[in-house]
Amino acid sequence: MKKNKKILEGRASSINVAKLAKVSQATVSRVLNHPDKVGEETRNRVLKAIEELKYVPNQNARDLVSGSSKVITLISGPLENPFFVDSTASIVHFATEKGYKVNIYIVDDSDIEETYRQALSNRPDGLIMSCIFYDDPIIEHLERLDIPFVTFNRRHRQKLNYVEFDNYSAAKQACHFLYEKQYDSIFWVGGMLDVSTFKYRFKGFKDTYEEIYQSTLNPLDFMNKKVIDYNMLRENIWYWYQKNPGKKAILAATDSIAINLLSLTKEMGLSCPDEVGIIGIDNVELSKHPYINLTTVGGAQNLGLIAIQELIYTIEHQSNTNIAYTISTQIFDRGTIK
Known part of the structure; x- marks a missing residue:
């Protein structure tokens, strides 16, 4: 315990964890990002060292190792429309539960091109948007960038990666x-x-x-x-x-x-x-x-929720399957028609 006292005086690093567990720094990274790929004995030794040193992983370093920032960009229509209030809340809640951060852009159609430029400048892990035009050139751009994406409420004429009502x-x-x-x-x-x-x-x-x-x-x-x-x-x-x-x-x-x-x-x-x-x-x-x-x-289903579920599945499974959902509708007879 004495030999670890000096380490504990400052903030422990993954190098300290690796030394204590007698493994390489790469093995520590694998335990943090892909624990299923590390043998049980080695994994337990690394986890014990992490606990003893009170090591807190640096998220930026983990992103570099995993190749993923776990950031999703949402481009939503104005929140004056209650549809976008419902969908934004569902998207953020589900993504957060799955460990993703959500960057949100609230736009109307007039400034969409500038929003696309800003949203893609940091290259998110995935893009979810409700603002696409029927003949929007952004689709070709997204395919060239190879960024997973899905649209909801609106779709492109090519019928690529969308969730919509009928x-x-x-x-x-x-x-x-x-x-x-x-x-x-x-x-x-x-x-x-x-x-x-x-x-x-x-x-x-x-x-x-x-x-x-x-x-x-x-x-x-x-x-x-x-x-x-x-x-x-x-x-x-x-x-x-x-x-x-x-x-x-x-x-x-x-x-x-x-x-x-x-x-x-x-x-x-x-x-x-x-x-x-x-x-x-x-x-x-x-x-x-x-x-x-x-x-x-x-x-009866929230389009935003279906879209974010499908997008995260695509990201995590590196799926090339086209997301194509057209949800059936029904009448909700309330008080404004007699």
Whole structure:
């Protein structure tokens, strides 16, 4: 014990551990990073030395030895959207449980190229993102860099490494639901069609509307905007509401838009669901709140959680399998449709 006193006076290093355990420094590193590859007797000797010296491994050194920083970069949409609140929380919680650090970038589509540059500059072990465009050149760049990646909520046209809802079917279900509830007129509010989510949700709605209502969708009865101008939307909804007789509903491409519409229609003096029904798509946690009680279409699973589970599996097993999940959806009939 006396010969270790000098070591214990300062901070012990892996060299000290190796000397005490009578092994090489490389063996100490293997015990820390790949204990299954070290014989039991040697492993126990190293672990005993670590305990005796109160050795705390240097994470940067371990990263160099293992070739992994255990860092995942998440590029998420704005947290004003409750969908991204739900998914970000699930991603960070699961990754942390698995011993990963998560670097988070919160962006909107306008500054995505600069975000890609910053996110990839430190070469993370994996990339998870919800911001990809349908024809995004980042896919080719990621393949050249050979960085494991997965997208969620949106996907690239190449259908590479994604987790999404069945967006076409979700909008189709919503439109059929409104038809069965005997709504005579539907107003659609969505985003730009250069991302898969809005592209297929709008297509699902339009195709279904024209099939079951036997009428071409009027351009004045829908809005697809990158940034929604709610003053303009108020005017458009009011015009639609006044010119169409019968029972009326608004179908929003996301729950986030639908929740904003609950406020907007209330400001307009329209009672929901008595005078106008509102339905969203996503089934975010906030939609279940008793003061919101939003009728919506979505899945029972969190897309962000599925995506991070698959990404970490890919990283740890060096898997080349394409991640391709399209999650089925269902109607959650609550209080904003009658």
